[in-house]
Amino acid sequence: MASRMLWASRAACHLRISLFRRGFASVIEHFKYADSHEWADVDGTYAKIGITDHAQDHLGDVVYVELPEVGATVTKGKNFGAVESVKATSDVYAPVSGDIVEVNTKLSDSPGLINASPYKDGWIIKVQISDSTELKSLMDSEQYTNFCEEEDAKH
Amino acid sequence: MIFDIYIVDLRIMSLQRKLQVWKMGIVNYLDALQLQQKLCSDRKTGKIPDTILSLQHPPTYTLGKRRTSHNLLVPEADLKNIGAELHYTERGGDITFHGPRQAVVYPIISLRDIGLGARKYVETLELAMIELASLYGVIARPGGKCETGVWVGDEKIGAIGVKISLGITCHGLAFNIDPDLNYFNHIVPCGILDKGVTSLRRETRLDLPADEVIQKELIQCLARLLRYDAIEWREDESYLFEVYGIK
Numbered sequence: 425m426a427s428r429m430l431w432a433s434r435a436a437c438h439l440r441i442s443l444f445r446r447g448f449a450s451v452i453e454h455f456k457y458a459d460s461h462e463w464a465d466v467d468g469t470y471a472k473i474g475i476t477d478h479a480q481d482h483l484g485d486v487v488y489v490e491l492p493e494v495g496a497t498v499t500k501g502k503n504f505g506a507v508e509s510v511k512a513t514s515d516v517y518a519p520v521s522g523d524i525v526e527v528n529t530k531l532s533d534s535p536g537l538i539n540a541s542p543y544k545d546g547w548i549i550k551v552q553i554s555d556s557t558e559l560k561s562l563m564d565s566e567q568y569t570n571f572c573e574e575e576d577a578k579h
Numbered sequence: 580m581i582f583d584i585y586i587v588d589l590r591i592m593s594l595q596r597k598l599q600v601w602k603m604g605i606v607n608y609l610d611a612l613q614l615q616q617k618l619c620s621d622r623k624t625g626k627i628p629d630t631i632l633s634l635q636h637p638p639t640y641t642l643g644k645r646r647t648s649h650n651l652l653v654p655e656a657d658l659k660n661i662g663a664e665l666h667y668t669e670r671g672g673d674i675t676f677h678g679p680r681q682a683v684v685y686p687i688i689s690l691r692d693i694g695l696g697a698r699k700y701v702e703t704l705e706l707a708m709i710e711l712a713s714l715y716g717v718i719a720r721p722g723g724k725c726e727t728g729v730w731v732g733d734e735k736i737g738a739i740g741v742k743i744s745l746g747i748t749c750h751g752l753a754f755n756i757d758p759d760l761n762y763f764n765h766i767v768p769c770g771i772l773d774k775g776v777t778s779l780r781r782e783t784r785l786d787l788p789a790d791e792v793i794q795k796e797l798i799q800c801l802a803r804l805l806r807y808d809a810i811e812w813r814e815d816e817s818y819l820f821e822v823y824g825i826k
Binding site for chain 1: 691740
């Protein structure tokens with residue numbers, strides 16, 4: 425166990441990551457959350473969508489974001505794009521269905537915004553919601569925080 | 580009372596984390612990709628347990644999602660002349676080469692079941708290769724920032740490229756046992772200039788056993804790191820191809 429910890433700290437040093445992670449990742453109170461770790465910031469019939477602090481922390485440094493086109497339709501629970509980090513591409517899923525009205529093109533040149541500012545500058549798409557009843561099945565910030573704690577406890 | 584204990588026993592058995600490993604030979608890249616996609620789909624619905632494919636490829640170059648074809652240094656048309664194929668994939672990572680005598684491992688596993696994120700999973704793949712190398716007295720290390728993979732000094736011995744969909748992994752890792760390293764001259768491996776590649780054969784002073792033995796050891800390292808309780812080894816790859824309608 426001790427040698428493994430020593431090993432892990434050497435590996436962490438090489439990878440330039442901190443072993444001393446926060447106990448839990450941050451959430452924004454009035455956002456809604458999906459169990460696939462995306463958030464939705466609802467404003468009337470529109471929602472801005474991105475991935476959570478928990479998600480970006482578990483992904484590592486994002487080096488590439490595959491963005492959808494404006495005008496495309498997203499469906500709740502289906503992937504609309506992907507992010508690449510540490511040689512892993514991970515799909516990103518729509519928490520709600522709708523039509524994409526805006527895409528954060530800054531992510532093409534600055535994919536790291538997702539890590540640095542997952543809830544603000546790292547937003548991914550903005551949609552016009554097609555079915556607002558879908559919002560009911562999303563978690564609030566407290567439920568999502570508990571969900572993350574349970575998930576992390578598995579390991 | 581005894582009945583209660585029997586029920587508890589069964590529950591503990593079902594809580595055991597099981598891994599099914601398919602020991603395969605040299606598999607065409609597209610066949611393996613098709614197989615992974617079908618296994619991934621079955622894993623998502625819980626039809627199959629966590630599964631690993633252990634195999635080798637004929638000479639094959641692959642590109643990741645970012646399509647960094649500028650890192651292929653010869654015209655695509657020339658690849659046939661050197662007996663190699665080129666394929667575009669959805670995995671993370673840059674351009675790489677797969678070929679005989681290189682251990683390729685494709686885990687199709689549920690990260691959500693074990694609460695692992697992409698970063699931790701990739702670190703575990705790196706650790707497995709590092710542990711394997713150490714069995715042969717080779718000291719390998721993970722790369723620095725943006726240099727995911729496993730290195731001996733400044734040369735890469737193991738590469739990683741993964742795709743995660745609904746928490747299920749596919750693609751995986753490639754570890755150089757003793758492939759023909761000349762094939763790497765035709766690319767900028769993983770898009771990293773001025774760093775070369777190496778192999779276990781080059782780095783170890785020990786005699787190497789058959790590839791099959793080394794591949795099994797690699798899987799065992801990975802299974803232990805991912806905390807599986809039991810491994811089921813399967814060798815009837817023809818059954819797998821038949822069930823999934825490949826070839």
